Amino acid sequence: MLNKKHLVLLASAGAITIAGVATAQASTLSDTLSRGAVQCGVSDGLPGFSAPDDDGNWQGLDVDVCRAVAAAVLGDADAVNYISLNAVERFTALQSGEVDVLSRNTTWTTTRDTTLGLNFTGVNFYDGQGFMVSTDLGISSASELDGAAICIQSGTTTELNLADYFRANGMEFDPIVFDTSEQTVGGFQAGRCDVLTSDTSQLAALRIQLDDPSGAMILPDVISKEPLGPVVRQGDDQWFNIVKWSLFAMLNGEEYGVTSENAEEMLESENPDIARLLGQDGNYGEGMGLEADWAYNILSQVGNYGESFERNVGMDSPLEIERGVNALWNQGGFQYAPPIR
Amino acid sequence: MSVRPNTRPAGHKPPFWRDRAKRALIFQLLLVAAVAAFLLYIVGNVQDNLSARGITTGFGFLSNTAGFGIVQSLIDYSSQSTYGRTFLVGLLNTLLVGGLGVLAATIIGFIVGIARLSPNWLLARLANAYIETFRNIPLLLQIFFWYYAVLRTLPSARDSLAFGEVIFLNVRGLYLPEPLFESGFGLIPATFILAIIASIALVIWNKRRHEATGKRLPAYWISFALIFGLPLLVLVATGVPITWDIPELRGFNFRGGITIIPEFLALWLALSIYTASFIAEIVRSGIQAISHGQTEAAQALSLPRNLVLRLVVIPQALRVIIPPLTSQYLNLIKNSSLATAIGYPDLVSVFAGTTLNQTGQAIEVIAMTMAVYLTISLLVSMFMNWFNARVALVER
Numbered sequence: 002m003l004n005k006k007h008l009v010l011l012a013s014a015g016a017i018t019i020a021g022v023a024t025a026q027a028s029t030l031s032d033t034l035s036r037g038a039v040q041c042g043v044s045d046g047l048p049g050f051s052a053p054d055d056d057g058n059w060q061g062l063d064v065d066v067c068r069a070v071a072a073a074v075l076g077d078a079d080a081v082n083y084i085s086l087n088a089v090e091r092f093t094a095l096q097s098g099e100v101d102v103l104s105r106n107t108t109w110t111t112t113r114d115t116t117l118g119l120n121f122t123g124v125n126f127y128d129g130q131g132f133m134v135s136t137d138l139g140i141s142s143a144s145e146l147d148g149a150a151i152c153i154q155s156g157t158t159t160e161l162n163l164a165d166y167f168r169a170n171g172m173e174f175d176p177i178v179f180d181t182s183e184q185t186v187g188g189f190q191a192g193r194c195d196v197l198t199s200d201t202s203q204l205a206a207l208r209i210q211l212d213d214p215s216g217a218m219i220l221p222d223v224i225s226k227e228p229l230g231p232v233v234r235q236g237d238d239q240w241f242n243i244v245k246w247s248l249f250a251m252l253n254g255e256e257y258g259v260t261s262e263n264a265e266e267m268l269e270s271e272n273p274d275i276a277r278l279l280g281q282d283g284n285y286g287e288g289m290g291l292e293a294d295w296a297y298n299i300l301s302q303v304g305n306y307g308e309s310f311e312r313n314v315g316m317d318s319p320l321e322i323e324r325g326v327n328a329l330w331n332q333g334g335f336q337y338a339p340p341i342r
Numbered sequence: 343m344s345v346r347p348n349t350r351p352a353g354h355k356p357p358f359w360r361d362r363a364k365r366a367l368i369f370q371l372l373l374v375a376a377v378a379a380f381l382l383y384i385v386g387n388v389q390d391n392l393s394a395r396g397i398t399t400g401f402g403f404l405s406n407t408a409g410f411g412i413v414q415s416l417i418d419y420s421s422q423s424t425y426g427r428t429f430l431v432g433l434l435n436t437l438l439v440g441g442l443g444v445l446a447a448t449i450i451g452f453i454v455g456i457a458r459l460s461p462n463w464l465l466a467r468l469a470n471a472y473i474e475t476f477r478n479i480p481l482l483l484q485i486f487f488w489y490y491a492v493l494r495t496l497p498s499a500r501d502s503l504a505f506g507e508v509i510f511l512n513v514r515g516l517y518l519p520e521p522l523f524e525s526g527f528g529l530i531p532a533t534f535i536l537a538i539i540a541s542i543a544l545v546i547w548n549k550r551r552h553e554a555t556g557k558r559l560p561a562y563w564i565s566f567a568l569i570f571g572l573p574l575l576v577l578v579a580t581g582v583p584i585t586w587d588i589p590e591l592r593g594f595n596f597r598g599g600i601t602i603i604p605e606f607l608a609l610w611l612a613l614s615i616y617t618a619s620f621i622a623e624i625v626r627s628g629i630q631a632i633s634h635g636q637t638e639a640a641q642a643l644s645l646p647r648n649l650v651l652r653l654v655v656i657p658q659a660l661r662v663i664i665p666p667l668t669s670q671y672l673n674l675i676k677n678s679s680l681a682t683a684i685g686y687p688d689l690v691s692v693f694a695g696t697t698l699n700q701t702g703q704a705i706e707v708i709a710m711t712m713a714v715y716l717t718i719s720l721l722v723s724m725f726m727n728w729f730n731a732r733v734a735l736v737e738r
Contacts (some may be wrong), residue, residue, distance in 0.1 A: 038369050044577075062408045087698045088699060089695055089698065092699070096395065096397065112700075112701075112702070113702070116397070116398035116701075116702060117397060117398075117702040118392075118395035118396040118397035119547050120600055126356065138594075146596055148592065148593045148594050148597065149593075149594045150514060150561060150594065150595060154694060155682075155685075155691070155696050155699070156696055156699030156700070157699075158697070160410040160696060160700075161409040161410055161700065163410075163411070164409055164411045164421030165409065167411075167422070168420075168421055168422070169359045174411065175411075175413045175595070176410070176411040176412065176413050177413060177605075177685055178413070178685050178687065178691065178695075178696065179685045180682060180683065180685075180695075184685070187490070187683070191490075191513060192498045192499075193513055193514065193604070194512075195594050234394065234395065235395060235396045236394070236395060246416075257634040294726075
C-alpha cells in the first residue's frame with residue numbers, strides 16, 4: 002500500500018525507477034548451493050565455542066554447527082565462510098543477510114525470538130550466568146558482591162540478568178561495559194573491576210586466557226538460564242528446518258552411538274533408527290531439499306554431539322567443562338532430539 | 343545569475359519552456375520532487391521490508407524498561423528506568439565530556455599557541471614538541487594510551503594514593519569529597535549572581551566614562567575581586583554552611599564523595615590534549631596574521647604591552663582564529679564517540695550500543711543517535727557563527 006503510493010509519486014516525478022529492491026529474497030538453500038559455502042556468523046574469538054586455532058582454522062562447539070550445516074547441504078563440512086561478529090553486530094548481520102546462520106553463543110529469549118525477525122533453531126549448549134573473581138578477595142558466594150565493580154560485555158543478556166540479580170538482592174554494583182570479551186578480561190586483569198560476569202562456559206574459556214588462571218576462581222552461583230543456540234532469519238522455513246535438523250542429527254547420532262569413526266560401518270547397521278538416520282532406509286533429507294546421506298555427511302565429517310562437546314569444551318579440552326545438563330536426556334541431561342522417522 | 347532583459351514586443355509572450363526564469367523554476371521543482379519521492383520511497387521500502395521480515399519497528403521501545411545498569415549518570419537512573427532515560431543519560435554523558443573537553447582544549451590550546459611564539463627558546467621548543475607529538479598520533483591510540491598505559495597502572499582500591507586523606511586515586515578512578523550544602527547556603531550563589539551583574543554594570547560604566555573623559559578604572563580587576571571576594575566574604579560571615587562527604591573505603595570500593603571514573607578521565611584527557619594541539623596552531627596562525635606594524639603602532643601610542651594585546655592584537659587575531667576553531671570544537675564533540683572503545687557510557691556506547699542490541703531496533707536507534715550529533719554540531723556552529731559575526735571587522 003505504501004509502496005504503490007511511492008511508485009505513483011515516482012512516476013509523476015518521472016525521475017528514477019528503482020526496481021526489485023523490495024522483492025523477497027530467494028531461498029537461502031539455493032543461494033548457498035550456488036555459492037558453494039555456508040555463510041556462518043561466529044564470535045570474535047571465544048575458545049571452545051568459536052575461535053581460530055594455531056593454523057587459522059575455526060574450531061569450537063558453535064563452529065561445529067556451521068560445519069554440520071555445510072556437510073548436510075553441500076556434503077563438505079569445510080565449505081563454510083566464517084564471519085566474526087561481536088555481540089552488538091550479530092543480529093543485524095543475520096537480518097541483513099550477511100550471514101545465513103548465526104552460531105555464536107547466543108541466548109534464546111522472547112524478545113530476540115519474536116521482535117527481531119529471527120528464529121532460534123534449538124539449543125546446543127545449556128548455560129547459566131556466573132561470576133569470576135580474583136582469589137585474593139576471599140569471596141565464596143555471589144551474595145558477598147555488594148558494591149563491586151563488575152566487568153561485562155555490551156549487548157548481552159548478561160547485562161540485564163546482572164541488574165536484575167543485584168536489585169532483587171538489594172545490592173549495588175558498578176557496571177563497567179566493554180565491547181568485546183577480550184577487553185573485559187583486560188579490565189578484570191588490570192583490577193578495573195572486582196568481578197567478571199558472563200555465561201559460566203565463557204568464564205571457563207576466559208579464565209584460561211588470563212595471565213595467571215589460578216589467581217581467579219568461578220563462583221558456584223548461577224544466576225540465570227542461558228540456553229545458547231543457532232539462529233536463522235524468519236520466513237525461510239526450509240532453511241530453518243535444515244539448521245534445526247543438523248543439530249538434531251548430531252544429537253541422534255550420539256544417542257544411537259554413531260561417531261565420526263564408525264559412521265561408515267554403521268551404514269550396514271540393522272538398527273532401524275540408525276538406518277533411517279544414515280539414509281539407508283528412506284530419504285529423510287528430501288523434505289528439506291537435501292540428499293538422503295545428509296546426516297551421514299554430518300556424522301562422518303563433524304561427528305556426533307558428544308564428540309563435538311568433548312573435543313571443544315569437555316574434559317578433552319582446556320576448558321574442562323562437565324557434561325552436566327548438556328548430557329543426553331537418557332543420561333540425566335536436557336539434550337533431547339526428536340526422532341528421525 | 344542574471345536574467346536576460348525581455349526584448350520581445352509586449353503582447354507576444356514566448357512559450358514557458360523558452361522563458362529562462364520559468365524553466366529554472368520548473369527544473370528546481372522537479373529536483374525537489376524527485377528528492378522527496380526518493381526519500382519517501384526509501385522510508386517506505388525500509389518499512390515494507392522490516393514488516394515483511396517480522397522485525398518490530400517504531401519508537402514504542404523508548405518507554406520500555408531498560409533493565410541494565412550504567413556506571414555514570416548525571417540524572418537519576420536505575421535498571422528500572424526506560425530506554426528513553428538511557429538515551430538521556432548517554433546524551434548528558436556525551437555533552438559532559440564534549441563540554442569539558444572543549445573548555446580544556448581551548449585553555450591548553452591558547453596557552454601552548456602563545457608559548458609557541460614566546461621569545462623564550464625553551465618554552466617555544468617545548469610547545470612545538472607538544473604540538474608535533476600529539477597532533478601526529480591517532481586519537482584512538484591516545485585514548486588507549488591514557489586508559490591502558492597510564493590509568494591502568496594506578497594502584498588497586500586498597501592501596502590507593504591518598505592526598506591529605508580526603509582525595510583518593512586508584513585504578514577505579516578519582517574520589518573527591520562532595521560538598522553538602524546546609525540551609526543558609528542559598529545566600530552564596532545569590533551574592534555571586536549579584537556580583538556578576540554589578541561587574542557587568544561597572545565595565546559598561548567604565549567604558550562610557552573612558553570614552554567621555556579618557557579616565558579609566560582597572561574595571562576587570564575590580565570585577566574579579568567582586569565576583570570571587572564577595573561570595574567568599576558571605577561564606578565566612580554565615581559560618582561556612584558546608585559539610586564535606588569524604589570518600590572512605592568500604593568493602594570493595596570507596597563509597598561517598600564524588601567519583602570520577604577512569605574511562606571519563608582517559609577520554610577527557612585524550613580529547614583535550616589532542617584537540618589542543620590543533621587549536622595551538624590555529625592560535626599561532628591567528629596571532630601571526632596580525633602584521634607587526636599594528637603592534638608597533640600601538641606601542642608608539644605608548645599603550646602598555648597588555649593593552650596592545652587586548653585592544654589591538656587579540657581582537658584582530660580572533661577573526662582569523664574563530665572559523666577554524668569551530669571545526670575543532672565540532673571534531674572534538676564527534677570524536678567523543680570513540681568512548682565506546684574504552685567503555686565510557688556516552689551516547690554511542692549506552693544507546694547505539696547496549697540499547698540497540700537489547701531492543702534490536704537498529705534503524706530507529708541509529709537515526710536518533712545521528713540526529714543528536716547533527717543537532718549538537720549545528721548548535722555549536724550557530725553559536726560560533728554568531729560569535730564570529732560579533733568579532734568580525736565592521737565595515738563602514
